[in-house]
Amino acid sequence: MDKSSAVYGPVTSWRVGRSLGIDLLCINSICSFNCTYCQLGFIQLRTLRRGLFVSTEKVLDDLKKSDWQSADIITFSGSGEPTLALNLGEVIQGVRALTDKPILVLTNGSLLDQPEVERDLQGADRVYVKLDAATERTFQLVNRPVKGLTLKKIVDSTAEFRRRHSGYLGIQCMFLRNNLKEFEGLIPLLNRIRPDEVQINSPTRPYPQSWILSSRGSHDGVDYPAKPLKPLSQKEGDLIAQTLREATGLKIVWRARTRVKK
Ligand code: SF4
Numbered sequence: 188m189d190k191s192s193a194v195y196g197p198v199t200s201w202r203v204g205r206s207l208g209i210d211l212l213c214i215n216s217i218c219s220f221n222c223t224y225c226q227l228g229f230i231q232l233r234t235l236r237r238g239l240f241v242s243t244e245k246v247l248d249d250l251k252k253s254d255w256q257s258a259d260i261i262t263f264s265g266s267g268e269p270t271l272a273l274n275l276g277e278v279i280q281g282v283r284a285l286t287d288k289p290i291l292v293l294t295n296g297s298l299l300d301q302p303e304v305e306r307d308l309q310g311a312d313r314v315y316v317k318l319d320a321a322t323e324r325t326f327q328l329v330n331r332p333v334k335g336l337t338l339k340k341i342v343d344s345t346a347e348f349r350r351r352h353s354g355y356l357g358i359q360c361m362f363l364r365n366n367l368k369e370f371e372g373l374i375p376l377l378n379r380i381r382p383d384e385v386q387i388n389s390p391t392r393p394y395p396q397s398w399i400l401s402s403r404g405s406h407d408g409v410d411y412p413a414k415p416l417k418p419l420s421q422k423e424g425d426l427i428a429q430t431l432r433e434a435t436g437l438k439i440v441w442r443a444r445t446r447v448k449k
Contacts, residue, residue, distance in 0.1 A: 193241050194249040195265070195403060197258040201442050202386060203291060207258035208403065209250070209282070210265025211272035212240045216398040218267035219297040221331040222319070224363055224416055226402050227266060228395035234271065235297060235333050237304075243274045247281045255286050263311075264293040265403045271298070276307030283310065291315065293359070297336055300344035308352065315357040315386070316345050321372025329366050346380045357384040362419050362427065370427045374434045387428050387441035390416035419443065 193213050197205040216227040219235045255261065261282055263269040269292055272278075279290055289312040296316040298304040308314055318341075320326035326338040349356050358380065360373060377385060393413035395402050402411070419427075421443040428441040 191400070192249040192253070193246040193265075194253040194255075197254065200262075202440065203262065204259035205257060206260050206262045206291075207253060207255050207288070208265055209246060209261060209263045209269075209278065210241070210403055211246065211263065211269055211275060211278060212266040213400060213403075214240050214266075216266050217271055218295070219271065219333050219336060220268070220295050220317075222361075223329055223331065223365075224361060224390045224394060226392045226395070228398050228402065228413075230267065231398055232267075233333050235336065237271050237273045237298070237301075239273045241272075241274075243277050243281060246274075246278050247285065250282065250285060255288065258288055260291050260313075261286065261288045262291045262293060266398075266400065268295055268297065270294050270304045270307070275304075276310055279307065279310035289313065293317075295330070296341045296345050296348075297332065299348045300340065305348060305351070308348075309354075311354060313355040313357065314348075314352065315359050316341075316348075316382075317361070318342070318345070318358050318373065318376065318380075319361045319363075319366055321366075321369045321376060325366050325369060329361075329363065342376050342379065349380050349382065355384075356380075356382045357386060358382045359386045359388055361388045361390065362423070363390065364417060367419075367423065371430060371434075374431065377431065377435050377437060382437065384438045384440060385431060385435075387419070387424055387431075387439065389419035389424065389443070391418065392416075 217232040221230040291313040396412040
């Protein structure tokens with residue numbers, strides 16, 4: 188496949204099966220966060236402003252050339268935060284017209300308070316929102332958002348989105364050494380949002396020293412300089428999953444990783 192393609196995979200995901208990735212940002216790494224564990228490395232363009240990065244025509248052409256028929260799901264993710272792409276809604280509609288596959292959008296939730304973003308996401312079957320921190324301090328430490336973004340704003344807009352959006356909502360929680368101890372602080376936040384599912388995640392890929400396009404969606408070993416990250420142990424993940432399940436009654440999904448790919 189063309190290395191500059193806006194479509195990559197399918198890659199196998201333990202959560203959703205064979206996932207074909209759509210990348211609306213593939214000219215750079217572009218995000219409103221700069222997470223310490225991001226598989227893209229240090230984010231090159233850190234912004235909350237939406238823009239047009241890859242044309243809808245190119246994305247849909249790349250989709251037609253891809254092996255989309257063998258995918259279980261089409262996932263908007265890639266080189267950063269997909270809701271920053273102004274053509275997100277248009278591409279979702281285009282994918283819907285070309286394929287019969289369910290559509291998932293992975294987001295950090297930072298633009299969910301914008302009506303146009305909410306409207307774009309109405310076209311998706313599933314939306315998974317990242318929630319790694321229970322306190323503002325940890326949010327700043329782990330997710331390193333652009334100036335002015337707060338955890339409160341993201342939780343408020345995710346809860347509001349939940350109330351209005353009829354599709355499936357998942358919450359993805361990544362656990363590292365520096366947010367592990369405060370996992371119980373997530374309970375009131377999850378009880379407020381009441382998603383369909385909560386995923387307990389642990390880093391599976393090392394943190395690259397710089398952005399390269401092939402780091403998006405890669406589930407194989409990496410051949411570029413990168414810093415390893417320590418995954419959750421089986422015992423740590425089991426404890427988090429059981430505690431959150433008992434305290435919220437929500438569906439909690441977790442699967443241990445034995446090592447971080449190198
Ligand atoms: S929100 Fe996602 S793309 Fe953005 S920095 Fe964090 S992990 Fe990377």
